[in-house]
Amino acid sequence: MNVHHLELFYYVARHGGISAAARRIPYGIQQPAISAQILQLEDALSTTLFHRRPFQLTSTGETLYRFIEPFFSGLPEIERSLRGGAAPRLRIGCPETVQREYLPAVLRSLRKRLPNLQFSLLSGRLEQLEQRLLAQDIDVGVSALIGKRPEGIREQELIQLPMALVVPEKSGFSAAEKIWEHDRIDVPLLTLPQSDPMCRLFQQEMRKRGIDWYPSLELGSIELVTRYVAEGYGVGLTVDAPAVNPEGTRLLPLRDFPSVPFGVIWMGTLSPVGETFVEEARSVARRMLGV
DNA sequence: ATAGTGGCGTCCGCAGAATG
DNA sequence: CATTCTGCGGACGCCACTAT
Structure with a gap:
């Protein structure tokens, strides 16, 4: 039993699995390495620490985890205090x-x-x-x-901030609904990456309304969305918050959409x-x- | 999707020799 | 005597893969 094994055991127990731990351990290590280390630890202790499928601590594992958890979870704090970080x-x-x-x-x-x-x-x-x-x-x-x-x-x-569409100031759109009143929407949509929860919420609402309108351009921040809208690239998805919408653009409220x-x-x-x-x-x- | 295996390369610590 | 250098072996991690 060595401290490295215990540290990996701590992360695996904490995150509920080897793959989950591999994704979250703050230094680079891959799943097979963790898997092997856990097996070695179990071997060294001649006991099983985890049930596999579903991955879960055994009662022995629980005992070990209770013992080591305060130590490993307290490391960031003691590090801070040792650095003189009062x-x-x-x-x-x-x-x-x-x-x-x-x-x-x-x-x-x-x-x-x-x-x-x-x-x-x-x-x-x-x-x-x-x-x-x-x-x-x-x-x-x-x-x-x-x-x-x-x-x-x-x-x-x-x-809670209402979702809204941002359009170029001089565009002819008077309301969000006008954009999708025709069968085919020919305006490009600018959003955050599609994995973003707000983007998903918007798509979900659009599906409810039976409208297909997918992003033509995905951008890394709301600022960039607004910026590209101001440059005339299309219509952007944003939130109606003070100070996020620069000159050259205008907001169209998304009526009956949930707030974020x-x-x-x-x-x-x-x-x-x-x-x-x-x-x-x-x-x-x-x-x-x-x- | 997730855990485990095998092969291979890398890194690190140790022991002994060399040096100042 | 302390420090530095060198060679070696083991531990470990990664990739590619299999099993469930």
């Missing part, structure tokens, strides 16, 4: 749009309350943020909250700094809505 620290993940348009205000008020706060920002959208949380790369994420969170991830909704909830996600118990962050995030969201 200063509160928060690692925040969110899409670039949120980083640019929303986070500065939150961090401003957060730093008033915690002047020596250190923070780091990582960009990513919902699914990546969930992965980052599970891998303990970030402490909190701010994102659209569509669908169900994976096991262990908690959420707090901050704001935005909020904070985290894993396990939120640290005091994390809680302060959520409080400030909520009050900034309320101010943005003018409530």
Whole structure:
């Protein structure tokens, strides 16, 4: 039994499987290597730690996991403290749009309350943020909250923003419905990547209405969508939020489409700094809505 | 889709020799 | 005596593949 075996055992138990662990372990390692290490550990202990298919801890495995979990889960914290990091620290993940348009205000008020706060920002959208949380790369994420969170991830909704289409200012469209009133839609659609939850929600709503309109151009951020719309590439899918729509474009509300909830996600118990962050995030969201 | 196997290459630690 | 160099062997990871 060596510490490396135990570390891999920890990740496998934590993520509920070898492949899941391989995807989330914060350094590069592939599934066969983990598989072999777990077998070696079981061999060294002359016992079975996991049932396979479905992959699940045995009672021996449970015992070992209870013993090692506090050690491995506490490593990031002790590392921080050994680095002399008594200063509160928060690692925040969110899409670039949120980083640019929303986070500065939150961090401003957060730093008033915690002047020596250190923070780091990582960009990513919902699914990546969930992965980052599970891998303990970030402490909190701010994102659209569509669908169900994976096991262990908690959420707090901050704001609901209506979906909208963004069109060039000078285009003739007066309403979103006008775009799809004909049988064939000849306007290109610009969206976030199709894997994005908001994009999927939009497609789902369109299917309900019996309309086929698929993205011609997928872009990495809402800004880019709006930017390319302003350049005349087509019509974009966006949210009606203060400050995201630059000159040269105009929003068409998507009537009877669901709003997109935005909020904070985290894993396990939120640290005091994390809680302060959520409080400030909520009050900034309320101010943005003018409530 | 996920766990396990085999072959192969790489890396790392150890022991012993060489050096200052 | 401490440090550096060198060669060797084992542990481990990756890729390609099979089994379920």
